[in-house]
Amino acid sequence: MSITPHPGLPEFDYIKPGSLAEASQFLAEHAGEARLFSGGTDVFVRMRDGLWTEKYLVDVKALEGMNEIAFDLSSGLTVGAAVNMNRVAAFPAVKEFYPLLEDAIRTVASYQLRSRATIIGNICNASPAGDTVGACLVLDAVLKVHGVDGFREEALNSFFLGPGKTVLKPGDIVTSIRFPIPPAGYAAKYIKLGRNAIGDLAIVGVTVLGYPDASAASGYRFRIALASVAPVPLRPVKAEELLASRQILPETLEEASILAMDASSPIDDVRSGARYRKLMVRNLTLKALKIVWDKIH
Amino acid sequence: MSMHRITVNVNGATEVVDVPANMTLLLMLREKLALTGTKNGCASGECGACTVLLNGEPVNSCMVLAVECDGAEVVTVEGLSSDHQLDPIQQAFIDAGAVQCGFCIPGMLISSRALLDRNPKPSEYDIREALVGNLCRCTGYRRIIDAVQKSAQMERAPGD
Numbered sequence: 001m002s003i004t005p006h007p008g009l010p011e012f013d014y015i016k017p018g019s020l021a022e023a024s025q026f027l028a029e030h031a032g033e034a035r036l037f038s039g040g041t042d043v044f045v046r047m048r049d050g051l052w053t054e055k056y057l058v059d060v061k062a063l064e065g066m067n068e069i070a071f072d073l074s075s076g077l078t079v080g081a082a083v084n085m086n087r088v089a090a091f092p093a094v095k096e097f098y099p100l101l102e103d104a105i106r107t108v109a110s111y112q113l114r115s116r117a118t119i120i121g122n123i124c125n126a127s128p129a130g131d132t133v134g135a136c137l138v139l140d141a142v143l144k145v146h147g148v149d150g151f152r153e154e155a156l157n158s159f160f161l162g163p164g165k166t167v168l169k170p171g172d173i174v175t176s177i178r179f180p181i182p183p184a185g186y187a188a189k190y191i192k193l194g195r196n197a198i199g200d201l202a203i204v205g206v207t208v209l210g211y212p213d214a215s216a217a218s219g220y221r222f223r224i225a226l227a228s229v230a231p232v233p234l235r236p237v238k239a240e241e242l243l244a245s246r247q248i249l250p251e252t253l254e255e256a257s258i259l260a261m262d263a264s265s266p267i268d269d270v271r272s273g274a275r276y277r278k279l280m281v282r283n284l285t286l287k288a289l290k291i292v293w294d295k296i297h
Numbered sequence: 298m299s300m301h302r303i304t305v306n307v308n309g310a311t312e313v314v315d316v317p318a319n320m321t322l323l324l325m326l327r328e329k330l331a332l333t334g335t336k337n338g339c340a341s342g343e344c345g346a347c348t349v350l351l352n353g354e355p356v357n358s359c360m361v362l363a364v365e366c367d368g369a370e371v372v373t374v375e376g377l378s379s380d381h382q383l384d385p386i387q388q389a390f391i392d393a394g395a396v397q398c399g400f401c402i403p404g405m406l407i408s409s410r411a412l413l414d415r416n417p418k419p420s421e422y423d424i425r426e427a428l429v430g431n432l433c434r435c436t437g438y439r440r441i442i443d444a445v446q447k448s449a450q451m452e453r454a455p456g457d
Contacts, residue, residue, distance in 0.1 A: 008319065008321070008340070009319035011298040011317075011318075012318055012319055013298060013318055014299050014362065014364050039360075040360060040361070040362070041342055041360055044321075044342075044360055044362075045341050045342065045360075048340065059365065061365075086354070106426070110345065110430020110431075111355060111412075111430060112345060112348050112354075112355040112356050112408060112430050113357060115351070115356045116356055116357070116361065198426060198429055199429045199430065
């Protein structure tokens with residue numbers, strides 16, 4: 001009889017399928033009573049707290065392609081679902097071409113948690129506060145999904161349906177995420193507001209990516225992603241459209257920040273009030289826009 | 298619930314252990330292998346008292362299933378010293394007076410060891426960032442950071 005200060009994990013069966021086909025089949029056949037996991041850093045906490053009560057936990061870490069991280073100049077960066085965040089942050093091509101991703105990763109929890117946590121887990125958990133999700137959104141990442149009918153791709157922009165809810169169906173396994181080569185001359189910034197400097201969940205997270213683009217009336221395009229201020233990670237489209245259509249002046253950046261604030265619909269929770277969150281969306285969006293603008297023009 | 302027989306190398310010794318699916322690496326170390334140096338704090342990946350090296354990388358052992366460690370190498374605080382010779386990081390913690398109640402120290406030592414192995418010349422910020430997942434409620438961290446800095450200096454060749 002073990003004595004622990006906490007009841008520990010509930011009982012379940014541990015399943016380690018031999019192939020993606022087998023894994024998708026099992027997950028589809030046991031819809032509602034089986035859950036896949038990779039690093040487990042969200043799954044175990046929810047199981048332990050009694051929020052999830054699945055009979056089967058399916059370990060997908062050893063499946064084909066899950067541990068690969070690769071980069072080439074035509075298809076960009078591909079990160080397998082089981083590649084932990086520390087490995088992504090240390091990957092040379094990430095440091096060279098996608099430093100935004102490393103910046104976002106370094107704000108997640110702690111080093112030892114990031115030895116297990118994965119970017120795809122952060123995405124599939126579908127928390128509005130996910131730290132790496134904003135970077136994935138503004139980098140136009142695409143998910144590769146294996147379902148009972150084989151492989152397909154899902155754009156991240158249409159992936160989230162609500163807190164904890166995505167377009168994934170029973171049997172679906174996200175196997176990798178692909179980041180295209182970023183636009184020439186781009187700069188990006190992630191600003192996270194937490195209760196302390198690093199490690200905490202975001203009260204507000206703002207990611208901005210900007211680049212010169214002759215096809216835009218302003219000569220520039222910006223992509224903005226907001227975390228923790230809506231039921232899903234949010235792209236404030238009107239703010240992005242304004243920045244593409246009107247000459248970039250200090251007041252244009254200010255107006256775009258207000259449009260970003262207007263697009264947000266935060267809630268009151270343990271970390272912050274809704275009103276404060278809204279004001280911080282405006283302030284931090286402006287701050288990030290200024291930082292990016294100074295680097296690209 | 299499924300049961301699993303796993304083979305795992307712990308502190309250099311090969312162990313064959315029967316574990317239920319829901320047993321964490323932390324509980325396996327403490328209750329199957331009697332390695333009670335690794336502490337059970339929050340059991341949710343927040344406090345770092347249970348930090349061990351898994352295949353050379355620091356992890357919260359409360360956030361890893363024992364069954365996932367089949368074939369893996371684990372190092373706990375008991376594995377830091379050899380032949381009654383303390384690891385330099387352990388000696389530095391003693392010399393700096395970095396220990397008060399001691400509960401967080403096994404995790405602190407493992408995280409610090411892992412930091413110095415991947416970055417032999419850490420800045421104070423690097424140390425603070427590496428230890429952000431190890432909570433100490435006694436010391437205020439100052440002497441812990443001093444200890445890591447001191448160990449880093451002692452481990453480097455003179456003049457480096």
